[in-house]
Amino acid sequence: MASEQTVHMNGGQGDTSYARNSSLQNAEQNKMRPLIEEAIADLLSTGASLPRSMVVADLGCSSGPNALTLVSICVDAIRSQCLRSRQPPVEVCIFLNDLPDNDFNMVVKSLVAFQQSHRSVVTGVMPGSFYGRLFTSGSLHLACSANSLHWLSEAPEELRRNKIPAYDIDEHVRRERRRVVIGAYARQFRKDFTLFLELGAIELAAGGRLVASLAGRRSEEPAAEFTHAWESVALVLSEMASKVRYD
């Protein structure tokens, strides 16, 4: 296996593809609609005349229908805002970002179809990590991200160094190391998320907005109703991870 991690969602449209197995994530995306509409209304309600163009991005778009959900909401909200204020349509430039191994072939095809049905919209993909620079300074008006920011840039170095897995199959060892593992992952998340916000501060235009949603929980204890399902998933993933060799 290459030293650089190349994990990605399943591409294409087959039975096991992300395109056909992402309805839960889609439900989360749709919950972001009012937040995106509010952000657009704020962005476009500052002056008497609207800006001529806007740049919008989805960070961690994956492939399939979900890749276009957030940017479609953005484009609809911008169009409604223009109609409400009786102004000519604002040109919108959409960028879809994900890691380079994402199924961008599929993303590009759906972007072409989207562009054909939406006048005043131009589109592009932006491959790369959102833990690095993606856009020129001050160029983004609205960045959105759903179900992606809990992906860390790497497993915590302190755990890797000591060969401690995120989930030990041995229940006793797992309980013993619980605090250490949770603490290490919490610190890694803080580091990654801080970097993400710092990069956003550079790349967002003045007054630009970020609307993000990611999985999380308030307590260290997994919610009781999810415990069984997550334990089974963790067990399988842990077994698979223990078989991966990093050369």
Ligand SMILES: C[S@@+](CC[C@H](N)C(=O)[O-])C[C@H]1O[C@@H](n2cnc3c(N)ncnc32)[C@H](O)[C@@H]1O
């Ligand atoms: C669960 S999918 C979410 C896809 C889509 N946003 C949705 O809500 O259905 C998470 C996506 O984040 C991408 N991702 C993870 N880490 C990333 C990074 N550092 N930079 C860009 N994309 C990343 C993954 O490749 C994956 O496609």
